[in-house]
Amino acid sequence: MSARDWIDKDFYHELGVPSDAGDAEIKKAYRKLARELHPDANPGNAQAEAHFKAVSEAYGVLGDSEKRKQYDEARRVFGSGGFRPGGFGGFGTGGGSTFDFGDLFSGQQAGAAGGGGISDLLGNLFGRRGGTAGSTNRPRRGADVETEVRLDFVEAVKGATVPLRLSSPSTCGTCHGSGAKPGTSPHTCATCGGAGLVSRSQGAFAFSEPCRDCRGTGRIVDDPCPECGGDGVSTRTRTLTVRIPAGVNDDQRIRLAEQGEPGAGGGHAGDLYVRVHVTPHAVFGRSGNDLTIKVPVTFPELALGTTLDVPTLDGKVSLRVAPGTASGRVLRVRGKGIARRDGQVGDLLVTLQVAVPATMDDKAKAALAEYLTATSGHDPRPDLTAMLEKRSQP
Structure with missing residues (x-):
């Protein structure tokens, strides 16, 4: 592809994003278009395939921060009425000749230009470095x-x-x-000698353009x-x-x-x-390299203690719950998490949650009422009670 072809293409338009779009917006637009235009989704559709290639080409430039910077700079310098690869703006050269940026900025005037500059920019975009x-x-x-x-x-x-x-x-x-x-x-193009460019001189300037016979490839x-x-x-x-x-x-x-x-x-x-x-997953969650799971338990199991069978990704383990364990307590099962590349293995974190039955029969209600009477002297929230009593005092 020649410099003229590259700069004349509007990659932002191909992706449907503004020129000031952020990286995330560009990536999102590309992924959406790639899914819609993918050849697998449009079998036999040559137009969709061509559009898919254009979108991929655009993202290849705009998705790379360095290439995008060079592309934007080239369009700013050459894209709007100034001299450009393929023409010297309003400067009359005749015959559609193009200005040889390499000769100007890298060869004859390297001392004045300090080297690099425009030629480096064009070299990075179009495969030409130092104007050679x-x-x-x-x-x-x-x-x-x-x-x-x-x-x-x-x-x-x-x-x-x-x-x-x-x-x-x-x-x-x-x-x-x-x-x-x-x-x-x-075989090597006889017109350009394999260089891909043909050059000519006009006055103090040297002009060059992609070879028309080999389309700038240097080969026929x-x-x-x-x-x-x-x-x-x-x-x-x-x-x-x-x-x-x-x-x-x-x-x-x-x-x-x-x-x-x-x-x-x-x-x-x-x-x-x-x-x-x-x-x-329907049951397991993840926290870094640890697996997490929530296990419903009854109040008697927490109050009196019990042994639970807890599932893992490799079967099940028996987990001892001590008497008086609070709801929401997290118990750790070592080595039942996610294996890392360095050989270390995470743990399984088991959160115990009291499951309150939605309905109870008369026998269960009577048992709970008896329990409530037996524990009437126990205050489950002493800190809140003390605060309320303090505020009620004159």
Whole structure:
């Protein structure tokens, strides 16, 4: 893609967000559009697939803080009537020539410009560093890809192996990225000598533009690959088996190195990020590496003491409740929580809660009335009673 193509694209418009949108808003918009436009959700819909690619490209820039900063700066400098890659604004150059920023800021006037500056900015965005024409085809890392997976609570605690079905740009399996039909090979563009740019001088200025014969790639493909049309990249559906580690948290991201989009010019592939969503459990909760559970008990069990059978993720344990235990007390069962990567294991935290029956028969009511009479001398709230008595005194 040429500098003109990149700057002329409105990535904010592609994602439907304003230019001052925050990272969270950009991510939310991308994830919504990706779900709606994903090829799996729109089989055979070429328009949806094209839109999906455009949205992915936009997020590849706006989702990266450094690339977004460079993109915004390039649009600010070149995007509104000033000189731009592909034209020098109102400065008449004739013939649609473009200004060679590399020659101006990196070569002939490096001393005046102090090096870097505009050429560094353009180099980061368009694969050109220091204005060297031969660097247009240097290896470039592929874009990162993000997908989502949902696990139930037990899978998240113990770890799971899950298959992921991904539809994303990847190295063409037919031409293996060369862009040429099997049995043929690309050759160096004779017009630009493989640089991807053609240059000319006009007065004191040097002008350059992407080579029209090779479209700035530096290579000519005489017989394009039938699968990818000469791009070397095609949208393919692939299945990965991913191991989710034990103890993963809800909304945590798992990074799979070099499983994202393929790089250009022999560059490394991007990374794949798997965002994990955990379905809550009907009985257990979680606090860090500890499992939590609430166990209903009767008043006699707390008052007289008892032994309870409490479930865990690995069966059950017997838990001794001492006489006189208060409702709301938390008892700890060591080593029955979540195992961490360093080998440490959390605990099971058991909260005891008195269960009050909604209805009682006459025999139970009579027993409670007898108990109330027998304990009439016991004040369960002495602090409140003392405060009330103090305030009632003249």
